[in-house]
Amino acid sequence: xxxxxxPVTPKVHGFDINAPSVRDQDRILTLDALRxxxxxERKFGPRRRDLMAERVKLQQKLDEGWKPxxxxxxxxxxxxxxxxxPAPDDLKDRRVEITGPVDRKMIINALNSGASCFxxxxxxxxxxxxxxxxxxxxxxxxxxxxxIELTDAxxxxxxxxxxxxxxxxxxxxxxxxxxxxxxxxxxxxxxSFFDFGLYVYHNAKALRDKGSGPYYYLPxxxxxxxxxxxxxxxxxAEDALGLSRGTVRVTVLxxxxxxxxxxxxxxxxxxDHITGLNCGRWDYxxxxxxxxxxxxxxxxPDRAEVTMTSHFxxxxxxxxxxxxxxxxxxxxxxxxxxxxxxxxxxxxxxxxAKVRADKEREANDGHDGTWVAHPAxxxxxxxxxxxxxPGPNQLSNMRSDVKVTAADLLAIPEGSxxxxxxxxxxxxxxxxxxxxxxxxxxxxxxxxxxxxxxxxISRTQLWQWRKHxxxxxxxxxxxxxxMETFLNQEAxxxxxxADDKYLADAIALFREQVMSPxxxxxxxTKAYDMILGYERx
Numbered sequence: 001x002x003x004x005x006x007p008v009t010p011k012v013h014g015f016d017i018n019a020p021s022v023r024d025q026d027r028i029l030t031l032d033a034l035r036x037x038x039x040x041e042r043k044f045g046p047r048r049r050d051l052m053a054e055r056v057k058l059q060q061k062l063d064e065g066w067k068p069x070x071x072x073x074x075x076x077x078x079x080x081x082x083x084x085x086p087a088p089d090d091l092k093d094r095r096v097e098i099t100g101p102v103d104r105k106m107i108i109n110a111l112n113s114g115a116s117c118f119x120x121x122x123x124x125x126x127x128x129x130x131x132x133x134x135x136x137x138x139x140x141x142x143x144x145x146x147x148i149e150l151t152d153a154x155x156x157x158x159x160x161x162x163x164x165x166x167x168x169x170x171x172x173x174x175x176x177x178x179x180x181x182x183x184x185x186x187x188x189x190x191x192s193f194f195d196f197g198l199y200v201y202h203n204a205k206a207l208r209d210k211g212s213g214p215y216y217y218l219p220x221x222x223x224x225x226x227x228x229x230x231x232x233x234x235x236x237a238e239d240a241l242g243l244s245r246g247t248v249r250v251t252v253l254x255x256x257x258x259x260x261x262x263x264x265x266x267x268x269x270x271x272d273h274i275t276g277l278n279c280g281r282w283d284y285x286x287x288x289x290x291x292x293x294x295x296x297x298x299x300x301p302d303r304a305e306v307t308m309t310s311h312f313x314x315x316x317x318x319x320x321x322x323x324x325x326x327x328x329x330x331x332x333x334x335x336x337x338x339x340x341x342x343x344x345x346x347x348x349x350x351x352x353a354k355v356r357a358d359k360e361r362e363a364n365d366g367h368d369g370t371w372v373a374h375p376a377x378x379x380x381x382x383x384x385x386x387x388x389x390p391g392p393n394q395l396s397n398m399r400s401d402v403k404v405t406a407a408d409l410l411a412i413p414e415g416s417x418x419x420x421x422x423x424x425x426x427x428x429x430x431x432x433x434x435x436x437x438x439x440x441x442x443x444x445x446x447x448x449x450x451x452x453x454x455x456x457i458s459r460t461q462l463w464q465w466r467k468h469x470x471x472x473x474x475x476x477x478x479x480x481x482x483m484e485t486f487l488n489q490e491a492x493x494x495x496x497x498a499d500d501k502y503l504a505d506a507i508a509l510f511r512e513q514v515m516s517p518x519x520x521x522x523x524x525t526k527a528y529d530m531i532l533g534y535e536r537x
Contacts, residue, residue, distance in 0.1 A: 014038050015189070019130040019181035020535050028137045028198055036201045036240060040193045041184050044233055048175055048190050051226055055176070055521075058222075058258070063294045068261050069406050074224065078264045083328035084271040085246050090167050090212050091117075091275050093392035094330055094369035095385040096378050098166065101125040101442045102136030104150050104159075107143050111165040113375040114382070118166040122195045123173045123219050124283070124452040125442035129531055130181050132439065137198050143168060144206045167212065169251070172196045174220035175229075176522065180532055193233065200237050200248060208247065215275075216250045220283065222258040224265030231270045246272050251332065255280025255453075256287040260316050260409055263323040276330030276368070279317050281308060282337075282453035288312070289460040293519045296468040301415025303425065303457055308334065308358065315408035321366040322399040330393060333362035333370035337448040340376045351447060355380060363388035366397040373449035416473040417465055419486075426490040426510075429458035433506035433523070434494075437530055452524055455510075459523055462514045480515065487511050505530055 015034060062068075070078065098115040100106040102122060110118040120140060126132055142148035143161070150159040172195030178188035200214045207213050218230055234248045252259075252266055254277050259266060267274055285306055292298035300306050308314060317333075324331035336355045341348040355377055362370050363385050372381050388394075428445055432455040435443040442451050464470075466483045476482065491507045509527060513520055520526065 016183045022131050022134040025134045033201050037197045040197050041189045062291050070261050074265045077268050084274050087275040096381045097371050104139045107139050108159040112162045114378045115166045119169045121171045123171050127436050127439045127441040141202050144203045169215040170199050171217040213247050218250050218252045222256045224262045224269045227266040227269035234273050249275050251276045253278045253280035255283035257291050267327050278332035279334040281334035286456040293464050302421030305415035310413040312411045315404045318402045319404040322402040325398050330368040333367040335371040337373050339374045339449050341447050359384040366394050368393040417470045418473045425458035425462050429455045429510050434503045437502040459513050463519050
């Protein structure tokens with residue numbers, strides 16, 4: 001983690017800020033910016049908290065056996081013709097998007113990567129230390145001004161923006177997250193409003209002046225009511241900053257099972273601001289496991305066997321394309337997490353073959369673009385979409401042949417639970433949490449670029465397998481004793497005798513969450529408290 005000076009506790013414009021002091025943070029936390037944040041939080045904070053309470057009630061219904069369905073009260077939205085506001089010129093062609101955290105080197109490399117768009121991520125690819133949040137905002141401000149640069153302290157290599165760069169899109173943290181360094185009126189403020197508000201406040205004018213705008217990816221939404229909240233937040237921001245309606249544009253990640261039943265409704269709630277939906281596949285799998293964690297019949301097999309060709313995931317992907325194109329919105333494909341494998345030509349060829357098959361499926365199905373995690377994959381993804389999609393998008397491909405039911409979205413894939421799958425989940429979960437606690441939210445593990453969704457799949461699968469005593473392929477049953485044995489053995493493999501507080505804390509937290517009687521909603525909620533302890537300790 002970046003070293004900063006001792007914590008300070010100023011009271012600024014109604015906020016109590018208990019955070020380390022970060023160099024140049026006054027460029028971001030100006031009085032006017034704080035006034036803007038204060039208005040957002042006072043006006044929309046209570047409503048956000050109410051919606052999070054509704055999530056808890058819904059989970060109780062699911063635990064009791066209720067199954068998701070397409071909402072009856074919004075049938076007219078699904079059955080009547082309407083479209084969203086057309087995309088601005090620089091978002092009409094999004095065939096390849098690259099994603100990554102908001103550190104300076106990543107931003108420069110991603111903007112220079114040749115991708116159509118770059119999603120700068122304050123969420124799953126980012127550990128929410130105060131330094132990461134403030135420096136991320138500073139980096140994005142300089143990126144939009146065209147002044148961002150970096151000289152590597154070790155190699156001396158200089159990084160600057162090219163003349164032509166990717167279109168910048170920012171992902172704030174989800175509505176469930178709070179910015180625990182700041183309180184207002186006795187409540188931690190919304191992390192979503194913090195990330196969204198500071199970015200739009202500081203960058204809207206510079207972006208508008210160069211013919212672009214403040215563009216966002218909105219994560220982990222679960223209902224059209226949450227989409228309405230976001231729309232009202234955006235309208236408030238546009239009015240407060242003197243921006244014309246539709247200046248702020250968003251793409252919503254459909255990465256929860258509940259949102260998959262409300263795609264039309266989410267598009268409708270945001271129709272003046274939304275440009276598309278995205279298949280957030282890894283978080284979608286995590287959401288599926290979490291929402292049905294209490295039900296043995298909903299156990300998924302090893303993560304490696306749950307692919308986008310699985311019926312429930314393919315149904316969700318095809319329905320997203322059909323829904324988006326009916327409403328004039330982009331349907332964005334999912335992440336290729338593979339990274340180049342050096343010094344192993346055969347393994348690298350195998351990884352690229354998987355990427356090719358995945359992107360060919362997406363392009364041929366009708367997606368308008370896709371995600372990659374590494375610049376080396378940009379040319380491959382572009383080649384595939386260029387071949388299938390000569391125009392800027394495939395909005396004319398209506399996919400009227402697709403008929404998806406609730407049963408399709410809830411179908412459980414066949415497959416096995418294996419000891420290797422258990423051990424891989426533990427290994428990846430521990431390695432990722434160690435990195436996250438040390439301040440890195442995006443990290444290469446076993447030749448894949450992993451973010452928080454990886455650890456979430458790992459720990460929720462382990463919890464559910466233990467809870468329901470899943471039977472391994474060889475007949476053994478995963479009970480508490482076996483799970484403790486696996487956890488201890490895999491943790492021991494990672495210890496090298498050095499005193500590594502991040503590894504020790506990662507092991508303790510991951511074990512607690514896997515062995516807990518009750519499944520926590522998010523692993524990073526408790527991990528965030530550890531981050532605060534590091535900063536203040």
